[in-house]
Amino acid sequence: MARPNPLPEPVTTITCSASPSSIDPAPQIGLANIAQIAISSRRYTARPCRGRGRSTSGGSPDRGSAGNKRRKLRVGRVDSSLGERDDTMVTIHARSIDRPARRAMPRARSAAEAWSILRDEAASCRACDLWRPATQTVFGEGPLKADVIFVGEQPGDQEDIAGRPFVGPAGAMLDKALIEAGIERERTYVTNAVKHFKFAPRGKRRLHQKPNAGEIKACRWWLAQEIGTIRPKLAVALGATALQSLAGKATSITKLRGAVIPQGVRDVDPPTDLFVTVHPSYLLRLPDREARAREYQRFLEDLRKIAAHIGT
Known part of the structure; x- marks a missing residue:
């Protein structure tokens, strides 16, 4: 079948790692009515969300069962020029559906450059309402050739102000444990499952609130792109929220903690091994000093397993 003709202006151009697979490309990239992008060779199709039935080409709504008819999504060419890591980048051209077209991304x-584009786009993410009270988007940071990516829940109060992940007390705890476990900080990339700080104001204080399933899902696309760009040997879920984002469903930490799960992160290309442990903030919340010391040693044991897996 012949490749479809280029889409007429105006268009929104998004650059992302192939393939998002089952991750929902959320509204912030201008594909609000597309639930999945299936990438196969140079043919691309899109599946619209149920019940919306709106055309990407600006025509009349699709007919059929709940507007769930398959249709072609016109896309640009594949660019495989990511240098040493040889990642595959895809430039997708699609009409902006829920908001005016934005400046085309190169x-x-x-x-x-791919990471920089993602970070800049995430700064204006409006996929959920957490951006409204938050100071800013807090994207991940670290070397783009990192062997391991640590995924926390969300930025805290200090991270929200600084615009950097893991710079608060939990980050200091993680840095200390990494040193003791023999993992060089320069080999790690840190980020969060949710990129905005969710909190409840209490006077002058901002008290942490756990993100809900919808907020976690809204940020999954960004996390997948980070992993797809870095391509680490291992993704580490620090706590239940990170595990839910990486695994794609709510799962018990107790059942999975302490063992490497081969290709446990399946919604990225290529699938990435997964390791599950607790979030450092859990250790800080323990009121009993003896319990805190005991759990810290367990955390260190987990990190030493990670060190063995990535070959420090």
Whole structure:
């Protein structure tokens, strides 16, 4: 079948790692009525969300069962020029559906450029309402050739102000444990499952609130792109929220903690091994000093297993 003709202006251009698979590309990238993008060779199709039935080409709504008819999504060419890591980047051209078209994003020529584009786009993410009270988006940071990516729940109060992940007390605890476990900080990338701080104001204080399932899902696309760009040997879920985001469903930490799960993160390309442990903030919340010391040693044991897996 012949490749479809380019889409007429105006268009929104998004650069992302192939393939998002089952992750929902959320409204912030202008594909609000597309639930899945299936990438196969140079043919691309899209599946609209149920019940919406709105056309990407600006025509009349699709007919059929709940507007769930398959249709072609016109896309640009594949650019495989990510340098040493040889990642595959895809430039997707699609009409903006729920908001005016934004400035077209250039195709990335390197992993560093791809990451920079993602970070800049995430800064204006409106996929959920957490951006409203938060100070800013807190994207991940670290070397783009990191062997391991640590995924926390969300930025805390200090991270929200600084715009950097893991700079508060939990981050200090993680840094201390990494040193003791023999993992060089320069080999790790840190980020969060949710990129905005969710809190409840209490006077001058901002008290942490756990993200809900919808907020976690809204940020899954960004996390998948980070992993797809970095391509680490291992993704580490720090706590239940991170595990839910990486695994795609709510799962018990107790059942999975302490063992490497081969290709446990399946919604990225290529699938990435998964390791599950507790969030450092859990250790800080323990009121009993003896219990805190005991759980810290368990946390260290987990980190030493991670060190063995990535080959420190």
